[in-house]
Amino acid sequence: MTGAPTAIYLDHQATTPVDPRVLDAMLPWFSETFGNAHSEQHVWGRQAADAVDMAREQVARLIGAEAREIVFTSGATESNNLAIKGATRFALRHGRGRHIVTLASEHKCVLEACSAMEDEGAEVTVLSVDVDGLADIQAISEAIRDDTVLVTVMAVNNEIGVVQPLTEVGALCWERGVLFHTDAAQATGKIALDVDAMKIDLLSISGHKVYAPKGIGALYVRRRPRARLLAEISGGGQERGMRSGTLPVPLVVALGEAAYVAAEGLAREGEKLAALRARMLTRLQDSLDGVFVNGSMEHRVPGNLNVGFNGVNAETLMADLPELAISTGSACTSASVEPSYVLKALGISDADAGASVRIGFGRFTTENEVDVAAEMIVRAVQEQRAGGSARAAE
Amino acid sequence: MDIYLDHNATTPVLPQVAAAMADALARTGNPSSVHRFGRLVRRSVNEAREAVAALAGVSAANVVFTSGGSEANNLAIRGFAERAFVSAVEHASVLDAVPDVYIIPVDGNGVVDLPAVREILAGLDGTVVVSVMLANNETGVIQPVAQIAEIAHAAGALFHCDAIQAVGKRPLNLCELGADLMSVSAHKLGGPQGIGALVVRDGLDPEPLIRGGGQERRRRAGTENVPGIVGFGVAAQHAQRAVIDYSVMLAGLRDDMERRLLAAAPDATIHGAGVERLANTSCIGLPGVSGEIQVMTLDLAGVAVSAGSACSSGKVTPSHVLSAMGLDDDAARSAVRVSLGADTKAEHIDRFVEVWSDMAQRRDTGMDIRRSVA
Numbered sequence: 001m002t003g004a005p006t007a008i009y010l011d012h013q014a015t016t017p018v019d020p021r022v023l024d025a026m027l028p029w030f031s032e033t034f035g036n037a038h039s040e041q042h043v044w045g046r047q048a049a050d051a052v053d054m055a056r057e058q059v060a061r062l063i064g065a066e067a068r069e070i071v072f073t074s075g076a077t078e079s080n081n082l083a084i085k086g087a088t089r090f091a092l093r094h095g096r097g098r099h100i101v102t103l104a105s106e107h108k109c110v111l112e113a114c115s116a117m118e119d120e121g122a123e124v125t126v127l128s129v130d131v132d133g134l135a136d137i138q139a140i141s142e143a144i145r146d147d148t149v150l151v152t153v154m155a156v157n158n159e160i161g162v163v164q165p166l167t168e169v170g171a172l173c174w175e176r177g178v179l180f181h182t183d184a185a186q187a188t189g190k191i192a193l194d195v196d197a198m199k200i201d202l203l204s205i206s207g208h209k210v211y212a213p214k215g216i217g218a219l220y221v222r223r224r225p226r227a228r229l230l231a232e233i234s235g236g237g238q239e240r241g242m243r244s245g246t247l248p249v250p251l252v253v254a255l256g257e258a259a260y261v262a263a264e265g266l267a268r269e270g271e272k273l274a275a276l277r278a279r280m281l282t283r284l285q286d287s288l289d290g291v292f293v294n295g296s297m298e299h300r301v302p303g304n305l306n307v308g309f310n311g312v313n314a315e316t317l318m319a320d321l322p323e324l325a326i327s328t329g330s331a332c333t334s335a336s337v338e339p340s341y342v343l344k345a346l347g348i349s350d351a352d353a354g355a356s357v358r359i360g361f362g363r364f365t366t367e368n369e370v371d372v373a374a375e376m377i378v379r380a381v382q383e384q385r386a387g388g389s390a391r392a393a394e
Numbered sequence: 395m396d397i398y399l400d401h402n403a404t405t406p407v408l409p410q411v412a413a414a415m416a417d418a419l420a421r422t423g424n425p426s427s428v429h430r431f432g433r434l435v436r437r438s439v440n441e442a443r444e445a446v447a448a449l450a451g452v453s454a455a456n457v458v459f460t461s462g463g464s465e466a467n468n469l470a471i472r473g474f475a476e477r478a479f480v481s482a483v484e485h486a487s488v489l490d491a492v493p494d495v496y497i498i499p500v501d502g503n504g505v506v507d508l509p510a511v512r513e514i515l516a517g518l519d520g521t522v523v524v525s526v527m528l529a530n531n532e533t534g535v536i537q538p539v540a541q542i543a544e545i546a547h548a549a550g551a552l553f554h555c556d557a558i559q560a561v562g563k564r565p566l567n568l569c570e571l572g573a574d575l576m577s578v579s580a581h582k583l584g585g586p587q588g589i590g591a592l593v594v595r596d597g598l599d600p601e602p603l604i605r606g607g608g609q610e611r612r613r614r615a616g617t618e619n620v621p622g623i624v625g626f627g628v629a630a631q632h633a634q635r636a637v638i639d640y641s642v643m644l645a646g647l648r649d650d651m652e653r654r655l656l657a658a659a660p661d662a663t664i665h666g667a668g669v670e671r672l673a674n675t676s677c678i679g680l681p682g683v684s685g686e687i688q689v690m691t692l693d694l695a696g697v698a699v700s701a702g703s704a705c706s707s708g709k710v711t712p713s714h715v716l717s718a719m720g721l722d723d724d725a726a727r728s729a730v731r732v733s734l735g736a737d738t739k740a741e742h743i744d745r746f747v748e749v750w751s752d753m754a755q756r757r758d759t760g761m762d763i764r765r766s767v768a
Contacts, residue, residue, distance in 0.1 A: 043698065
């Protein structure tokens with residue numbers, strides 16, 4: 001852990017720290033009151049099952065769903081796979097369509113799940129987004145065909161934080177009789193979501209983006225009218241046959257608590273994060289020329305800033321700032337040297353995309369951290385522009 | 395006193411595992427991130443991967459972390475073939491992994507019939523996976539896995555071994571088992587729920603079930619369950635050291651328990667007793683009393699056991715494992731599984747034997763079975 005405590009973590013779209021309240025809720029379930037939640041015939045199992053029920057209720061409440069519409073998974077990647085592949089396979093098997101509509105700026109796992117369905121006989125329409133990163137409702141409407149099974153549009157983009165017009169997409173899908181799936185990994189607990197008001201049929205949730213641990217997520221699956229899925233993991237028939245496997249009780253409890261904590265503080269936390277972001281942006285723009293923001297600032301989660309510095313190499317910038325955790329894009333693809341496909345989807349040039357970083361603020365970020373981080377970034381940008389990064393000079 | 399004798403369903407997390415996980419939970423970082431936070435957690439994932447690999451007798455690159463045993467079993471089969479040949483006593487996650495599944499019969503002890511395997515696999519074409527578990531979750535019966543693997547390979551099939559119940563209870567080695575693929579799960583050996591692994595031999599790469607980022611060398615997408623993996627690693631290290639002592643201790647307790655049960659009810663049956671079993675598992679049939687009633691009665695007396703596997707324990711169908719061993723429906727319904735753990739003491743067994751014997755006696759005298767000793 002050398003050095004980590006002094007470093008500043010501003011990469012909350014990659015992962016969040018576990019909230020102490022969440023940790024307190026989950027820890028007893030490891031060894032004090034352990035049990036297999038499916039062993040309902042004895043007291044150990046029943047206690048575990050009760051804890052799972054409560055967590056299911058907490059998660060459901062965060063998105064305006066019913067407890068029995070929540071399927072626990074190992075994370076949002078699995079949820080997205082289950083939603084897209086499960087719904088498409090069900091439709092393919094029963095001759096109820098074979099077409100998927102999605103966006104070019106979706107998370108890698110959504111795009112990969114869609115392309116896996118092409119191998120199984122589905123067709124996929126990948127729509128572009130506008131310069132702000134927003135979906136075009138008209139384009140989605142035109143893309144929906146008679147054989148469209150599913151429209152999958154993310155709630156909040158993982159790189160640029162842009163919030164898609166979920167209510168409009170939901171209303172359109174409802175009217176046209178196609179399923180609406182949204183990858184809400186970056187949105188749950190960050191913005192208000194209501195599956196009924198937004199007419200969402202399938203919604204993916206991630207634990208570790210909302211101050212719960214890694215290894216847990218959920219998929220909301222609408223009951224009325226029922227969204228039908230084929231399971232990806234079969235076996236014991238847990239989670240109403242949609243996802244087999246022993247439920248990880250401590251992780252499920254953690255996600256429940258995290259949902260509860262997030263719901264309690266949603267508005268307050270949003271204001272705090274928006275203020276931190278404004279503080280950062282102001283400091284960067286006051287001290288530097290050629291600062292540009294990628295994606296809509298109006299339709300954006302408060303915790304995200306994706307900002308570019310003309311003439312700067314973002315990879316070098318990050319390497320020059322070992323005490324600051326920011327990123328050049330999604331963590332899943334961050335080892336790649338290619339410019340972000342999300343930024344490219346907005347029509348941003350390779351040069352500008354390569355000059356951009358993602359700064360993610362979180363629940364425990366302080367104003368002081370923002371000030372220090374802003375100063376560090378400003379200095380590194382100035383040094384790089386002055387010809388030679390600190391790193392190159394070493 | 396609450397007595398837990400259902401360790402095949404799940405085990406308590408070991409103290410050293412809980413401590414390591416608490417550390418991991420306090421650490422922020424996505425292992426795919428290139429910054430320091432990411433690199434630090436990546437290192438802890440790598441260390442745990444080494445430990446799990448060592449337990450399975452393989453290299454770190456052979457370990458694909460999954461969300462647990464069920465996913466590992468699904469990946470082992472669906473990741474390679476559309477057709478599987480599996481024993482009749484397999485776990486549901488193996489039986490249901492692909493629709494095109496052929497069942498290999500077992501004998502009265504629940505052991506796979508080797509000549510039948512040879513016959514069934516003769517003249518095979520196309521890619522298939524043969525899947526036979528190392529130890530059964532309900533009876534603890536050990537399969538002649540190395541021999542089955544040889545037959546499977548001779549027929550050109552891949553061989554998968556579900557070692558979920560065996561891991562931590564007996565020494566394990568992918569090569570010695572002759573397996574191409576092996577499933578393991580952390581929560582059966584003092585690790586946490588929600589993490590498991592598919593062990594693959596060199597040169598084999600499954601078609602991923604879960605797609606997305608390039609995690610697990612493109613064999614399983616999704617941000618790694620870092621605390622779970624860390625906990626699994628510590629549990630694996632412990633299991634490797636303790637496995638022999640554990641078996642000897644539990645076999646002594648278990649065998650003594652079975653003798654006393656049979657003395658109390660001579661018509662009771664220990665299923666699979668005629669063959670090699672896991673040291674911690676006992677599947678006990680008490681004619682005339684359904685497993686559910688037995689489990690309920692024992693639960694009221696503070697003793698947790700199960701009637702079959704946990705995943706199907708909500709169902710009232712007879713155990714498919716016991717049915718496959720040739721038991722009729724009544725017999726298959728009247729068994730309980732007792733599974734001991736590292737924390738099981740002689741006094742726990744004494745209490746179980748006492749309650750169970752009282753139950754058997756009430757059966758013989760026609761009294762209400764559920765009103766057992768307090």
